[in-house]
Amino acid sequence: MFRISKEFHFSASHRLEHLPHDHQCARLHGHNYVVVVELASKTLNSDGFVRDYHALKPLKDYIDGHFDHRHLNDVMDVPSTAENMAKHFFDWCRARWPEVMAVKISETPKTWAEYRP
Template sequence: MFRIGKQFRFEAAHSLPDLSEGHQCARVHGHSYTVEVHLVSDGELTRPGFVVDFAELGPFSAHIRDHFDHRDLNTVLDAPPTSEHLAAYFYKWCRDHLRLPEPVRVEKVRVSETASTFAEYGPDLP
């Protein structure tokens, strides 16, 4: 099996109003988000020895830039904009919109709000 990944970054604000009164995340605040997309292949590599050309992730980069960068995430997602919901959203977007050759698939997506925190989503996570 081969695994590759690519990181993407964006800046955005959000609030989590369902938290207890006084919780710092209930107030509007911002993060420098990092999103990692992990792809796997159980098969052979494509020429010249790639799982997939990283350029194939260009549509995802454009989607983040056009819909998430410098936005209020409370107006972008239909769910509370937690890292967990963002990871699931981005995973499903990649699965449904990236044109990946067989047998390449999206393994997981990791979203970090800070350098020391993250949430991951993928159907095969233990």
């Protein structure tokens, strides 16, 4: 199996309003997010790629237009946890690129959430 991944970045604020008021994540705060999309295929295309990295530019455009420097509570219909965001980006990517196998989201350099069906 051939695997590739590409990393995207954005900054945004949010509050996890469903948590107790004294929980630090219930307060307004922000993160410098890292999104990693992973694609896999048993074969390569005629150019020798799983998929050309340039073909993933629509994800950058989507992130820049809908998530970067936004308040995620205004953008997402579910709590803006890293887990929910990983699933959201996975669904968005998989609808465009069938080779997508997983999406990982980092809120901090030490924390990651991943959605992989």
